[in-house]
Amino acid sequence: MSGLGYWLADARRGQEARFMKRFAPTHWTVNFPRPMMASVVTTAPDALRADAVFYGSGDLAGLIWEAEDKWSHPLLAYETSRDFRDCVLRFRWRSGGLKRLDEVHGPTLTIEGRNAAGSPRSWYVRLWNYANGSAEDAEITLDFAALNGGFLLPGEADPVWAGDVDRMFISLTPPDYDAGSTPFAAGVEGWAELSNIRCDGAGSVLGVGDVMVPEHGLSMATGYDDCFNQTPERVVAAIHALGYRGDINHYVGMSHYFRLEPLGGGFYVSLAGGVLNAPCTAWHDDFARRAKALGLGVIWSLSYELLDAHCWNDWKQRAENGDPALTGWSPPSTLLSPAHDGAMSYLRLVAGAFVSIGLGAGIPIKFQVGEPWWWVMPADGRICIYDDAARLAFGGSPVSIPDVRGALSGAQTALLDQAGAMLAASTAALCAWVKGVAPGAVTLLLAYLPTVLDPLAPEAKRANMPVGWAWPAFDVLQLEDYDWVTEGRPSRTARGIELATTRLGYPVEEQHYFSGFVLMPEQAAQWARIADAAEAAVQRGTAATFIWALPQVARDGFTCFRLQGDDDMQAFDDVAFPLAIGREASLAPAFSTQIVESPSGHERRSSDWADARLSFDAGPGVRSEADIGALIAFFRARRGAARGFRFTDPYDDRSCGMGEVPGPLDQRLGIGDGVRTEFGLQRFYGQGEDAQVRRVTRPVAGSIRIAVDGVEMTAGWSHAGLGVIAFDEAPGAGAVLTAGFRFDVPVRFAEDRLDINRATFAAGEAPSVPLVEIRE
Numbered sequence: 001m002s003g004l005g006y007w008l009a010d011a012r013r014g015q016e017a018r019f020m021k022r023f024a025p026t027h028w029t030v031n032f033p034r035p036m037m038a039s040v041v042t043t044a045p046d047a048l049r050a051d052a053v054f055y056g057s058g059d060l061a062g063l064i065w066e067a068e069d070k071w072s073h074p075l076l077a078y079e080t081s082r083d084f085r086d087c088v089l090r091f092r093w094r095s096g097g098l099k100r101l102d103e104v105h106g107p108t109l110t111i112e113g114r115n116a117a118g119s120p121r122s123w124y125v126r127l128w129n130y131a132n133g134s135a136e137d138a139e140i141t142l143d144f145a146a147l148n149g150g151f152l153l154p155g156e157a158d159p160v161w162a163g164d165v166d167r168m169f170i171s172l173t174p175p176d177y178d179a180g181s182t183p184f185a186a187g188v189e190g191w192a193e194l195s196n197i198r199c200d201g202a203g204s205v206l207g208v209g210d211v212m213v214p215e216h217g218l219s220m221a222t223g224y225d226d227c228f229n230q231t232p233e234r235v236v237a238a239i240h241a242l243g244y245r246g247d248i249n250h251y252v253g254m255s256h257y258f259r260l261e262p263l264g265g266g267f268y269v270s271l272a273g274g275v276l277n278a279p280c281t282a283w284h285d286d287f288a289r290r291a292k293a294l295g296l297g298v299i300w301s302l303s304y305e306l307l308d309a310h311c312w313n314d315w316k317q318r319a320e321n322g323d324p325a326l327t328g329w330s331p332p333s334t335l336l337s338p339a340h341d342g343a344m345s346y347l348r349l350v351a352g353a354f355v356s357i358g359l360g361a362g363i364p365i366k367f368q369v370g371e372p373w374w375w376v377m378p379a380d381g382r383i384c385i386y387d388d389a390a391r392l393a394f395g396g397s398p399v400s401i402p403d404v405r406g407a408l409s410g411a412q413t414a415l416l417d418q419a420g421a422m423l424a425a426s427t428a429a430l431c432a433w434v435k436g437v438a439p440g441a442v443t444l445l446l447a448y449l450p451t452v453l454d455p456l457a458p459e460a461k462r463a464n465m466p467v468g469w470a471w472p473a474f475d476v477l478q479l480e481d482y483d484w485v486t487e488g489r490p491s492r493t494a495r496g497i498e499l500a501t502t503r504l505g506y507p508v509e510e511q512h513y514f515s516g517f518v519l520m521p522e523q524a525a526q527w528a529r530i531a532d533a534a535e536a537a538v539q540r541g542t543a544a545t546f547i548w549a550l551p552q553v554a555r556d557g558f559t560c561f562r563l564q565g566d567d568d569m570q571a572f573d574d575v576a577f578p579l580a581i582g583r584e585a586s587l588a589p590a591f592s593t594q595i596v597e598s599p600s601g602h603e604r605r606s607s608d609w610a611d612a613r614l615s616f617d618a619g620p621g622v623r624s625e626a627d628i629g630a631l632i633a634f635f636r637a638r639r640g641a642a643r644g645f646r647f648t649d650p651y652d653d654r655s656c657g658m659g660e661v662p663g664p665l666d667q668r669l670g671i672g673d674g675v676r677t678e679f680g681l682q683r684f685y686g687q688g689e690d691a692q693v694r695r696v697t698r699p700v701a702g703s704i705r706i707a708v709d710g711v712e713m714t715a716g717w718s719h720a721g722l723g724v725i726a727f728d729e730a731p732g733a734g735a736v737l738t739a740g741f742r743f744d745v746p747v748r749f750a751e752d753r754l755d756i757n758r759a760t761f762a763a764g765e766a767p768s769v770p771l772v773e774i775r776e
Helices: 232-241 278-293 341-361 388-393 410-437 482-486 490-504 521-540 550-556 566-570 625-637 758-762
Strands: 003-008 017-021 029-031 037-044 047-056 061-066 088-096 108-114 120-126 131-134 137-143 165-172 183-200 205-209 219-223 247-251 259-263 266-270 297-303 305-307 333-335 366-370 442-448 476-480 511-515 544-548 558-563 572-576 586-590 593-597 603-607 613-617 644-647 667-671 678-680 682-685 692-695 705-708 711-713 717-721 724-727 736-740 745-749 770-773
Touching (some): 037 278, 047 061, 047 259, 047 278, 165 183, 219 232, 232 278, 278 297, 297 341, 341 366, 341 410, 388 410, 410 442, 482 490, 490 511, 490 521, 490 717, 490 724
Parallel strands (some): 219 544, 366 442, 442 476, 476 511, 572 644
Antiparallel strands (some): 003 558, 017 205, 047 183, 305 333, 586 613, 613 770, 667 736, 682 692, 705 736, 745 770
């Protein structure tokens, strides 16, 4: 199988490109102050529509065109061109529910940049001054070489110098906009359409990336909270162009999908008028259709998380002293209590609304319950299972758990079991609701391993990975562990996946894995670990592996591809050569030494290999026709020399002397430095610094023993694979690490041909079965 490669692209360097017209509908964006909401979708190759919902008299949305493409992957971005003077933009404007073109605070084109002298400037171009038609349906022409700001022309003309522009945006405001702060009694919806968009002139064409990365087998995860400002067409096309296939795992978010109602100076989630706000619905309708058109599925992901500012107080999970469960995001989100009927009923309605969008688009319905858990306060380990609804469900006066980390009493673990059962019941009800809307829906559960399997809180899994989630409660188990990945702890990943699989029982072919993400651009080096973790998931046989998430992929230029060639020759079956046959093998260790002899007879010797390469002949162990049958079957299963396998060296298979039992002090493993957590097994031959070192990649399962400073460790470490010992915590500086083990040699058949003559075998002649060691 080929391996996964990647690079971080910062610009196009010879990759495919094409040309696009400036002001192409796909590349407009929107922005706005919260709590209002807006979105933009393309409705035709030359048209777009913006929808908005306003909650106060100061709400204003901007429909934006930027001179620099700040949202696309570098291989797909359009070129930066700040000079608009050779452009003429034309479009038809239609709107409803907004300030009209002819009104004060009506649609205005704000141009931000610098004047001819290089000083920062903004100009405000009233579109009505360049309109032909009515106040809500007009043809507009903007010649950037002869454009004036100002409300009334020509008396208040403010000539625009469009030679150095950063961005421009069209303002969208509600009918009662006054730049103030008066809340509306209910949300006010408005819309605007720009159609027949045409840009002419010498400056109307931009170069843009037209890269199509070959399919690499990975899928993409997105989040609406991260890409709400872009058109769905742009988002989905980028995913496809970057080589991602299968399903888009789309987190519907926790801060942009809801409707709101005013109360006491704030705004809270509401069902008045429907479940989802109009801009969100319009965006996702188009998103689902765009995905289907490119052969991509959608997994609708909904979490128990909600923006704290808009969450009803009695819906929130709370610690024992009443503190709400708040995440570290700014502004913070909160976690909904699985015990609160109102909160859970709301989630079910939200799930049904998104699933209905998928049904409307005609795509298969896949629904993910995203990271449902009882929040644990990171600073002190308080678990938030004490909101009023939870207290009532747990009998009114649940036992106190001041810190979920460490040892707990029987009563405390029983309470965690109760909390887990309630969490499982809430997710089951949510999935049942989805299946009621879409009977054929596939349900998925996403679990964040560093939280639910925190080694400092071993009992927390009772509440946050309840046995009620065991197979087949969901169709697919999805696992995520980006903290462990970006911290470089692959052993934690391996153990976490093993624990989750053992606890919940989902076979690997019914598992998905999420690799990533890179939070800050200065952490871009973490992509190497993300790529490694993704490839490890593929090699495990995981059904789908996702990169999380598209905004970070675009920001850092992360580009995946499959490495073809050598990896196909390194296929290895982790099975042993038939033991009875192998015991009688002959052995031939070999080094490669370059010898140059001078005329005087002196030699200069240079060793090419640090370790010997072994050759075996397993033929002497073939004693019967049954052995021949076993050998031929094993040879065919390995496809001759194509696939490697384990072979037990009859003369050297352990860290100690032959016939002895391996002990934890047999071989040097390394010296701790307080940071490093992984050390490779080694077998030393000789003494001191000149000892020849053999790397051991195939230890025998169950035979490894580890010691730190002479004291054997029976826990706190694991075999991460290929002879790598991974400690749960980095051994302290100066700690002496040792190991004992048995091991096999990775080998392959030396040839693709196996010659066995029955007549000569019957006469007592052993066949030749040559094997050669392979490097790992």
